[in-house]
Amino acid sequence: MLSGVAVALGCVLFLGGFAWGAVLYQPYTVPTTSMAPTIAAGDRVLAQRIDGDDVRRGDVVVFRQKAWGDLPMVKRVVAVGGDEVACCTHGKLTVNGKEIAEPYLSRGTRPATTGIPATTVPKGRLFVLGDERNGSLDSTAHLEEAGNGSVPRSAVKGRVDAVAWPLDGMLDRPTGFDALPGGTSEPGPLRLLVTAVVAGAVLVLGGAAYGPVAKRVRRGRGGPGRSGAGEAAAGVG
Numbered sequence: 001m002l003s004g005v006a007v008a009l010g011c012v013l014f015l016g017g018f019a020w021g022a023v024l025y026q027p028y029t030v031p032t033t034s035m036a037p038t039i040a041a042g043d044r045v046l047a048q049r050i051d052g053d054d055v056r057r058g059d060v061v062v063f064r065q066k067a068w069g070d071l072p073m074v075k076r077v078v079a080v081g082g083d084e085v086a087c088c089t090h091g092k093l094t095v096n097g098k099e100i101a102e103p104y105l106s107r108g109t110r111p112a113t114t115g116i117p118a119t120t121v122p123k124g125r126l127f128v129l130g131d132e133r134n135g136s137l138d139s140t141a142h143l144e145e146a147g148n149g150s151v152p153r154s155a156v157k158g159r160v161d162a163v164a165w166p167l168d169g170m171l172d173r174p175t176g177f178d179a180l181p182g183g184t185s186e187p188g189p190l191r192l193l194v195t196a197v198v199a200g201a202v203l204v205l206g207g208a209a210y211g212p213v214a215k216r217v218r219r220g221r222g223g224p225g226r227s228g229a230g231e232a233a234a235g236v237g
Contacts, residue, residue, distance in 0.1 A: 002207075002210065003207045003208070003210045004207070005207070006203045006204075006206060006207025006210065007203065007204055007207035007208055009200075009203055009207075010199075010200045010201065010202070010203025010204035010205075010206075010207055011200065011204060012200070013196045013197070013199050013200030013203065014196075014197055014200025014201055014203075014204060015200070016196065016200075017193045017194070017196035017197035017200060018197060020193060021190075021193045021197075023049075024048055024049060024188065024189065024193075025046045025047065025048055025049065025158075025161070025188075025190065026046070026047050026049055026062075026157070026158050027044055027045070027046055027047075027164065028044070028045050028047055028062055028072055028074065028158075028160075029042065029043070029044050029045075030042070030043050030044075030045060030074050033132055033135065034074075034075070034130035034131075034132050034135060034136035034137065034138070035060070035074055035075070035076070035130055035131045035132065035136075036106070036131060036132045037104075037106050037131065037132075038060065038076075038104050038131045038171065039060070039074065039131075039160070039163060043163050043165065043166070043168070044163070044164050044165040045062075045074070045160045045162065045163050045164060046160070046161055046162050046163075046164045046190060047061075047062045047157065047158030047159060047160045047161070048158055048159050048160075048161050048188040048190070049157070049158050050156070050158060050159050050188075051156075052126075052152070052153030052154050052155065052156035053153055054159075054185070055077055055080070055126060055153060055156055055159065055185070056077070056080070056177070056182055056183065056184050056185040057077055057078060057079065057080060057083075057095070057174075057177035057180060057182070057184060058076065058077065058078075058173070058174035058176065058177040058184045058185070059076070059077045059159050059160075059184075059185050060074060060075070060076050060077075060159065060160040060171060061074070061075065061076075061077055061126075061128070061156050061157075061158065061159050061160065062074050062156070062157045062158045062159075062160065063075070063126075063128070063151055063155040063156045063157060064155055064157060065151045065152075065155045067142070067145065068137075068142070068151070072157065074160065075128035075129060075130055075136070075138050075139075076104075076128060076129055076130070076131060077126045077127070077128055078093060078095065078100070078127055078128065078129050078177075079095050079121045079126070079127035080121060080125075080126055080127075080182070081121050081122060081123040081124050081125050081126075081150075081153075082120075082121065082123060083095050083096055083120070083121045083127070083180075084096055084097070084118055084119065084120050084121075085116060085118075085119050085121060085127050086115075086116050086117065086118040086119065087115050087116040088115055088116075093116075093129075095177070095180060096180065098179065098180065100176040100177065101175070101176035102174070102176055103172075103174075103176075104131050104172065104174065105131055105133065106131075106132070116140055116143070117143070119143065119148045119149065120148065121148065121150050122147055122148065122150060124152060124153055125147055125150035125151060125152050125153065126150055126151055126152075126153060126156070127139045127148075127149065127150045128150075128151060139151075159185065159188070161187055161188045161190045162190055170187060170190065170191065173185075173187060
C-alpha cells in the first residue's frame with residue numbers, strides 16, 4: 001500500500017510539474033553572442049510566458065519586432081516608458097540620471113562603445129540592450145527610428161528565467177535597478193516546478209523499488225522461522 005501511494009504521488013508531481021512547466025515556459029535557442037557572457041551563442045533558455053506589462057527594468061526578454069527583422073530576439077530591458085536613458089557617465093549607463101551598476105557585463109567592458117545620447121522612452125515601450133554592448137544590434141542601432149529605438153511591450157513573448165542547456169541554471173536577478181520606481185521582477189516558479197519533477201521521480205523510483213525489496217526482506221526473515229516450526233511439529237507427532 002505504501003509503495004502504491006508513493007508511486008501515485010510521484011506520478012502526480014512528475015507529470016504535473018512537466019505539464020505546468022510546458023504551459024508557463026517556452027524554450028528558445030539563442031543564435032548569437034549579443035547576450036554574452038550571460039547567455040552564449042547556442043544556449044537554450046527557458047522563457048516564462050508573461051504579459052508585456054509585467055516586464056521590469058533588468059529583465060532579459062524574448063521579443064519579436066517586425067521592424068527589427070520579425071525574428072525572436074533576446075535582450076535586456078534597461079529602461080521603460082517615461083525613462084530617460086543615456087550612456088555614459090563615469091563609464092556607466094544612466095537611467096533618469098542614476099548610474100546603473102551592471103555586474104552582468106564582461107569584466108572591463110564599457111556599457112557602450114559610441115555612447116547613447118539622452119533618450120526618452122515613449123510610454124508603453126521598452127529600451128533594450130545586449131549584455132555584449134560592443135556587438136549587439138539592439139536599441140542603439142535603431143535610435144533614429146520611430147520610438148527612439150524602443151520596442152512595444154506587446155512585442156514581448158516571454159521573460160528568460162534560466163539557461164536550460166548547458167545547465168547554467170537560473171539567471172541572477174539584477175540589483176542595479178532596485179532603486180528606480182517599479183523595482184525589479186521576482187523570478188518565476190521554475191525552481192518550484194523543477195523541485196516537483198525531481199521529487200516526483202524520486203517517489204516513483206523509490207516507491208516502485210520498495211515493494212519488491214520489502215517482500216524479499218520479509219521472505220528472508222520469515223523463511224527460516226517457518227521451516228524450523230515445521231520440523232518441530234513433525235518431531236512432536
